Amino acid sequence: MLGHEEGPALQTDAYIDALLGRHAGLPVVVPGPEMLPPTAMRRAIELLERALPRVHPSFLFEARLATQLRAAAGGATTAELPLGELVVLPPRELAGVAAAGGASVGTMDRRLLVGGAIASGFSLAGAAAMFAWRRSRSRRRWLD
Amino acid sequence: MLRRGKGLQAPRLTPHDADRPAVEAARRDPRAFEALYRKYVAQVYSFAHYELRNVQAAEDVTAQVFMRALAGLPGFREQAEPPASSFRVWLFQIARNTLSNERRRARRHPEASIELAEMMPATDDVAREVAARDELARAWEAIDRLPEAGRRAIVLRFVHEMSTREIGEVLGRTDGSVRVLIHRAVRRLARQLERDAD
Numbered sequence: 001m002l003g004h005e006e007g008p009a010l011q012t013d014a015y016i017d018a019l020l021g022r023h024a025g026l027p028v029v030v031p032g033p034e035m036l037p038p039t040a041m042r043r044a045i046e047l048l049e050r051a052l053p054r055v056h057p058s059f060l061f062e063a064r065l066a067t068q069l070r071a072a073a074g075g076a077t078t079a080e081l082p083l084g085e086l087v088v089l090p091p092r093e094l095a096g097v098a099a100a101g102g103a104s105v106g107t108m109d110r111r112l113l114v115g116g117a118i119a120s121g122f123s124l125a126g127a128a129a130m131f132a133w134r135r136s137r138s139r140r141r142w143l144d
Numbered sequence: 145m146l147r148r149g150k151g152l153q154a155p156r157l158t159p160h161d162a163d164r165p166a167v168e169a170a171r172r173d174p175r176a177f178e179a180l181y182r183k184y185v186a187q188v189y190s191f192a193h194y195e196l197r198n199v200q201a202a203e204d205v206t207a208q209v210f211m212r213a214l215a216g217l218p219g220f221r222e223q224a225e226p227p228a229s230s231f232r233v234w235l236f237q238i239a240r241n242t243l244s245n246e247r248r249r250a251r252r253h254p255e256a257s258i259e260l261a262e263m264m265p266a267t268d269d270v271a272r273e274v275a276a277r278d279e280l281a282r283a284w285e286a287i288d289r290l291p292e293a294g295r296r297a298i299v300l301r302f303v304h305e306m307s308t309r310e311i312g313e314v315l316g317r318t319d320g321s322v323r324v325l326i327h328r329a330v331r332r333l334a335r336q337l338e339r340d341a342d
Contacts (some may be wrong), residue, residue, distance in 0.1 A: 006320060009327035013308060016326070020305050044286075044334035048302045051276075051283040057189040061203050065210065069181055072214055093297035 009035045014047065020051045161222050163231035170217055177214050180231065185210070187232075188239050189306055194287075194299045195243050205246050209239045229313060236314040240296070282340070286333040294329040297322055 023030035026038045035044065057065075161167070166183075166310050169176040188209050193202040213235055229237075287295050296315060300306045306314070308322040315322065 005324045005327060009320075009323040012327040012330055013323050016301060020302075024305070025153075038210060038334075038340055041330055044330050044337055046280060047279065047283050047337070048298065048330070048333065050289075051279045052299070052302050053280070054303060055190040055202075057185045057203065057206065062153040062185055064165075065185070065203075065207050066181060068207065069177060069214060070175060070212055088330070094161055117173040 008037065011035055012041060015042060015045055016049070019045065023049065161229055161230040165218070165221060167207075167220070167222070167231050172212075174214060174217070177217065180213075181210055184232065188235065189342055190303055191236065191239055191299060192243060196246065196304065201246060203244050204323075205239070208242050209235065212238050212242070230310075234312040240314060256313055277306070282337070283333075288331050289336075290332065293317075294325050297325045297341070298329050299325055 001046070014035055015037050018028045018030055037045070056096075151171060157170055163180065163183075166176070166179045185206065189206045191203055192205040192209075195197070196202050196205065216238070220231065222230060287298060290298065292316060300311045300314060301308070303313075308326070309319050311317075312319045312322045317325070
């Protein structure tokens with residue numbers, strides 16, 4: 001039943017592989033003309049590769065769940081845990097956010113949404129700094 | 145002398161799961177699970193958010209997935225034989241099951257969904273922003289219309305950059321059927337884009 005679609009599906013997959021590889025800066029095998037999917041398919045693949053954002057949870061949620069997991073793992077109690085910490089994002093995602101600020105739409109990296117809101121490099125750094133600042137303030141209040 | 149017999153099989157190499165050291169550390173001391181959590185929390189959350197379109201629901205599912213993974217870690221076995229399983233595949237299998245449960249619950253208690261395209265804040269470059277918003281909305285719409293399996297396959301392939309083999313392991317399908325699933329989904333989007341252009 002899938003037999004007649006296997007050839008075109010392989011072409012589609014090879015093209016997706018090449019695009020994702022290029023995106024990640026990996027050496028890619030560019031399919032030859034006979035292996036390329038039709039133009040309309042290529043446009044659709046390029047749209048999906050370019051337009052679908054990665055969604056990142058909010059820093060507060062990430063820190064809260066980390067606390068719950070530590071407690072469930074039998075680690076420190078919540079009172080012993082540090083009040084806040086910066087989450088280091090994988091460099092590729094940060095690079096993507098930075099690229100989105102200056103690149104043309106054709107080469108724009110995938111957008112990154114934090115929680116559900118889109119983040120620019122500036123707002124992402126700002127949110128992280130604000131989070132760290134607020135946590136350090138609240139910690140200081142506890143210590144005072 | 146080693147004789148070939150019915151029960152004797154050539155040893156097979158197990159492909160190295162990059163997470164193996166972290167998994168073993170977490171088995172020895174569950175507190176070490178945090179490294180795996182930090183590595184995968186965004187991926188699991190993103191997968192859930194694409195499925196549920198709701199921040200709160202995606203957070204709930206993400207929390208359930210990691211709690212289940214932490215509890216189930218002693219039972220997890222990395223294996224090369226079909227059905228193959230790496231830690232990431234196993235985690236996404238938990239996510240898929242948790243999402244299926246959540247979708248059943250959501251059908252019973254429907255809530256308004258949040259459109260990603262509507263949540264993009266304005267920037268100074270209005271024209272580019274409008275184009276990007278439009279592009280995102282079209283891609284999103286196309287994904288919305290896909291059957292569940294196709295939608296999951298597209299998200300795992302394009303957002304999480306999984307191979308078709310990994311997607312097959314997560315969805316319980318063969319490599320070839322995942323390729324065809326993705327091909328059909330892309331063809332559908334291509335036709336829609338052509339209709340939009342007319």
